[in-house]
Amino acid sequence: MARLVKLQNEIERIKEKYFTRNRFAEENRQRENEAAIKIQSWFRGWQVRAYLSHLHWKATIIQKIWRGFRARARFRQTVKAVYFIMKMNFYHKMSVRIQRRWRGYYVRKYVHNYYARRRYMEGLIRKNEEIRRDLVDFSEFQRREREQIAMDREEQKKTVQAQRMHFLLSTKQCPGVFNSPFKPEPDEMELRLRRTKPQPPTASPRERDSRLGNRIPSTHSSASIARAHGAQPLPPIPIKKPQGPFREAAEVWAQRHRSLEPSLRVQTSITDLEEAQDQLRLEEWRNRTVDTLFQPFSKAHQNRRYERMIHTSSSFQPVPYGNKHFREERPDNLLGKKPLQRASSRLCNTHLRTAYTLPRTHQHIMEMPMWPAWSASHSTKT
Amino acid sequence: LYIKINTYCWIIHLCLLVFEQYQKARTQFVQTVAELATRPQNIETLQNAGVMSLLRPLLLDIVPTIQQTSALALGRLANYNDDLAEAVVKGDILPQLVYSLAEQNRFYKKAAAFVLRAVAKHSPTLAQAVVDCGGLDALVISLEEFDPGVKEAAAWALGYIARHNGHLSQAVVDAGAVPLLVLCIQEPEVALKRIAASALSDIAKHSPELAQTVVDAGAIAHLSQMILNPDAKLKRQVFSALSQISKHSVDLAEMVVEAEIFPSILVCLRDPDEYVRKNVTTLMREITKHTPELSQLVVNTGGVAAVIDYLGECQGGVRLPGIMMLGYVAAHSENLAMAVIVSKGVPQLAICLSEESEDHIKAATVWAFGQIGRHTPEHARAVAAAHVLPKLLALYMDPDSSEDLQIKAKKALKSILQKCTHLPALEPLLYEAPSNILKHVVYQFSKVLPHDSKARRLFVTSGGLKKVQEIKADVGSALQEYINSINNCYPEEIVRYYSPGYSETLLERIDKYQPV
Numbered sequence: 001m002a003r004l005v006k007l008q009n010e011i012e013r014i015k016e017k018y019f020t021r022n023r024f025a026e027e028n029r030q031r032e033n034e035a036a037i038k039i040q041s042w043f044r045g046w047q048v049r050a051y052l053s054h055l056h057w058k059a060t061i062i063q064k065i066w067r068g069f070r071a072r073a074r075f076r077q078t079v080k081a082v083y084f085i086m087k088m089n090f091y092h093k094m095s096v097r098i099q100r101r102w103r104g105y106y107v108r109k110y111v112h113n114y115y116a117r118r119r120y121m122e123g124l125i126r127k128n129e130e131i132r133r134d135l136v137d138f139s140e141f142q143r144r145e146r147e148q149i150a151m152d153r154e155e156q157k158k159t160v161q162a163q164r165m166h167f168l169l170s171t172k173q174c175p176g177v178f179n180s181p182f183k184p185e186p187d188e189m190e191l192r193l194r195r196t197k198p199q200p201p202t203a204s205p206r207e208r209d210s211r212l213g214n215r216i217p218s219t220h221s222s223a224s225i226a227r228a229h230g231a232q233p234l235p236p237i238p239i240k241k242p243q244g245p246f247r248e249a250a251e252v253w254a255q256r257h258r259s260l261e262p263s264l265r266v267q268t269s270i271t272d273l274e275e276a277q278d279q280l281r282l283e284e285w286r287n288r289t290v291d292t293l294f295q296p297f298s299k300a301h302q303n304r305r306y307e308r309m310i311h312t313s314s315s316f317q318p319v320p321y322g323n324k325h326f327r328e329e330r331p332d333n334l335l336g337k338k339p340l341q342r343a344s345s346r347l348c349n350t351h352l353r354t355a356y357t358l359p360r361t362h363q364h365i366m367e368m369p370m371w372p373a374w375s376a377s378h379s380t381k382t
Numbered sequence: 383l384y385i386k387i388n389t390y391c392w393i394i395h396l397c398l399l400v401f402e403q404y405q406k407a408r409t410q411f412v413q414t415v416a417e418l419a420t421r422p423q424n425i426e427t428l429q430n431a432g433v434m435s436l437l438r439p440l441l442l443d444i445v446p447t448i449q450q451t452s453a454l455a456l457g458r459l460a461n462y463n464d465d466l467a468e469a470v471v472k473g474d475i476l477p478q479l480v481y482s483l484a485e486q487n488r489f490y491k492k493a494a495a496f497v498l499r500a501v502a503k504h505s506p507t508l509a510q511a512v513v514d515c516g517g518l519d520a521l522v523i524s525l526e527e528f529d530p531g532v533k534e535a536a537a538w539a540l541g542y543i544a545r546h547n548g549h550l551s552q553a554v555v556d557a558g559a560v561p562l563l564v565l566c567i568q569e570p571e572v573a574l575k576r577i578a579a580s581a582l583s584d585i586a587k588h589s590p591e592l593a594q595t596v597v598d599a600g601a602i603a604h605l606s607q608m609i610l611n612p613d614a615k616l617k618r619q620v621f622s623a624l625s626q627i628s629k630h631s632v633d634l635a636e637m638v639v640e641a642e643i644f645p646s647i648l649v650c651l652r653d654p655d656e657y658v659r660k661n662v663t664t665l666m667r668e669i670t671k672h673t674p675e676l677s678q679l680v681v682n683t684g685g686v687a688a689v690i691d692y693l694g695e696c697q698g699g700v701r702l703p704g705i706m707m708l709g710y711v712a713a714h715s716e717n718l719a720m721a722v723i724v725s726k727g728v729p730q731l732a733i734c735l736s737e738e739s740e741d742h743i744k745a746a747t748v749w750a751f752g753q754i755g756r757h758t759p760e761h762a763r764a765v766a767a768a769h770v771l772p773k774l775l776a777l778y779m780d781p782d783s784s785e786d787l788q789i790k791a792k793k794a795l796k797s798i799l800q801k802c803t804h805l806p807a808l809e810p811l812l813y814e815a816p817s818n819i820l821k822h823v824v825y826q827f828s829k830v831l832p833h834d835s836k837a838r839r840l841f842v843t844s845g846g847l848k849k850v851q852e853i854k855a856d857v858g859s860a861l862q863e864y865i866n867s868i869n870n871c872y873p874e875e876i877v878r879y880y881s882p883g884y885s886e887t888l889l890e891r892i893d894k895y896q897p898v
Contacts, residue, residue, distance in 0.1 A: 117717065120717075121720060121721070121724050124681065124682075124724060124725070125724055125725075127682070127683075127684045127687075128684050128686070128687035128724075128725050129687075130684065131648060131683075131684030131687050131688055132688070132691060135648065135649065135651065135652050135691065138649055138652055139652035142652065142654070146654065
């Protein structure tokens with residue numbers, strides 16, 4: 001009870017205290033509330049921040065891994081590419097090397113071969129020298145020939161002149177005009193005059209006479225020379241008929257110069273027949289060879305000669321047919337064969353042989369259709 | 383009776399005497415006219431006296447001698463000038479001649495063919511008049527005559543007709559003259575051969591088709607056989623015909639070459655006759671101008687050396703084909719140009735250039751130089767070493783040179799300079815050349831100097847650098863660029879030292895200098 005009393009005693013104070021305390025609380029409530037909010041806000045902020053940072057951390061991890069993955073992939077790609085480029089560069093370098101070699105080889109071989117060209121030029125120089133030398137030789141030769149001809153002509157001219165002026169030749173008694181006694185040596189013309197013979201007169205005095213009316217025709221050599229050249233001598237010109245039983249001068253002339261007209265009998269030689277026969281025989285003997293090669297008809301394709309092409313210069317020569325194989329004898333192939341026998345053949349054997357020998361070389365005689373009939377008739381005759 | 387008979391005889395004698403006198407007078411007249419017509423100074427007088435109208439009836443005279451002689455006189459008159467030839471055409475004499483060409487004896491044929499030839503010779507219209515009156519057929523018929531003189535006259539007339547143009551030539555071919563002319567070549571008479579070859583040459587010269595016709599008639603084989611004939615005039619015509627045939631196309635030229643003319647025609651380059659030599663060279667020119675292969679063939683047989691020797695031996699216009707041949711050969715390829723150079727062609731051409739005075743020969747020589755030097759630096763060097771470049775420049779600069787020569791000289795200079803790396807030869811051009819040539823010269827220097835230290839040194843010591851500094855070039859032009867690239871090969875001081883006005887700038891610097 002005491003306690004209760006005590007409490008009763010104290011109730012006032014308690015009440016006061018309660019009020020104080022309440023006032024106090026009331027006074028602090030705002031501040032405390034704010035403080036609490038602050039604390040809460042801090043905490044909540046912290047919490048959210050912690051969460052966010054957590055998220056960031058995680059995102060970073062993801063990013064790190066992803067980026068690492070990507071970067072590694074890219075790196076691999078880059079390395080690949082670089083490697084590829086390196087390889088290509090290498091290949092290019094090598095291909096350039098190959099092309100360089102090939103192009104150099106090709107050009108040197110086919111387009112511009114320095115050594116071949118130098119050789120060609122040297123050859124050309126030699127050839128030019130040769131041609132020049134030849135041409136000089138040739139022109140020299142031609143010049144000499146022309147000079148020779150001119151000299152000959154000159155000589156000819158001088159000779160003719162000397163012939164014409166032969167009367168100027170000096171004699172023992174009297175020197176000619178070309179042989180001046182005041183000169184140590186005679187003139188060149190004098191020597192020439194000594195060498196040449198005088199020109200024979202163009203017409204003999206007799207002929208000249210005959211032209212003037214003398215009827216005796218000349219028998220001089222100049223007329224015969226003229227005849228030899230094919231010119232008919234001029235007939236004499238008659239002035240008047242002579243007295244007496246003479247023939248016409250022209251007729252006599254013609255008779256005199258008549259060419260020999262022997263008869264055929266006289267013309268032919270006495271041994272003419274023998275000579276002709278000899279001639280024939282000789283010709284036959286000479287012309288007996290047959291130029292065309294005999295080519296058998298079976299297996300004609302084997303007989304074809306190899307004809308050389310004109311475009312190539314190969315050294316393969318054609319094998320002439322028949323030089324080796326054609327003359328080979330194969331007696332065993334001929335064993336079964338017997339010469340053809342005919343009923344009439346024995347009878348007219350001799351005749352046949354004579355008839356046979358001539359055309360033997362001609363194959364077509366065997367194909368003559370008249371052969372049996374002809375032989376039969378022959379046999380009957382015999 | 384005796385007296386009667388005697389009188390009768392006397393009358394006959396009198397009548398015949400008149401005729402005889404008339405015939406004698408006619409003969410004498412015609413012969414005198416023919417004789418007078420040989421001298422040019424008489425012809426005017428004869429024409430004024432009306433000789434044409436008098437001669438025309440005498441062509442139809444009953445006496446063959448008078449006919450022939452009157453034809454001969456007419457031919458001589460027509461031969462004199464084209465007016466008289468036209469008078470013959472206008473006087474309707476040609477149909478008579480053509481008519482009797484087929485009928486009469488060979489002397490008359492010869493004279494008639496002579497008249498036709500004399501008429502046809504002057505102009506295409508007169509030749510056309512001969513063709514129009516049927517002269518061709520008659521001439522072709524008389525080509526078949528046995529007598530070589532008639533054939534000769536007919537071939538001569540045909541050649542003169544064909545000479546004028548392709549149309550007339552085609553007419554001659556259509557009349558069938560070519561095979562007969564080819565037959566005429568094979569005759570033994572040299573004069574006939576000569577004229578037939580000349581006629582073939584005249585026919586072939588107009589067009590490839592006509593030349594082909596001549597070739598198809600087998601003319602080449604016969605012509606080529608006569609190359610070594612001793613007769614010079616025949617050789618002239620033969621070579622002329624061959625060159626006229628081969629000038630048209632490659633095929634024809636090859637056919638001519640295939641007739642194996644080659645080593646043997648070189649011999650004719652030493653012929654005493656000038657025209658033979660000229661025609662041989664022309665033939666070689668016509669052959670070489672077509673293809674490199676044909677040129678190569680000529681070079682390989684030593685033709686170039688022979689032609690170069692020929693150039694050394696002759697003078698004047700006959701050199702022209704030789705010069706052109708060298709140009710054609712060199713134009714085909716650098717190998718062939720080198721062949722011309724090693725055959726000592728360049729010095730010979732240089733001699734030609736200095737000796738000849740006519741512009742067209744000079745132009746051909748200059749052109750040949752351009753063709754030789756345009757291939758490689760080696761070729762250009764060979765040309766430059768013959769001291770040709772200053773001559774070319776002088777020809778280009780010479781106001782007396784023809785326009786063609788100037789153009790050709792410029793082209794040749796340009797093409798040689800663009801290849802030339804032989805600096806000593808280029809240096810004289812620095813001082814003389816006008817700017818359009820100078821450009822190329824400086825360009826060559828700018829190409830060579832950066833790579834050649836000796837040349838750089840020599841360029842300075844010979845005063846070339848100084849000259850280059852003196853050139854006034856527009857800023858930005860190609861010439862300025864070349865000058866700059868030359869300047870870049872040298873230290874700056876040297877360039878400045880050689881620039882014009884350097885001493886003044888140095889003196890100015892002395893003035894401005896203030897000693898400390």
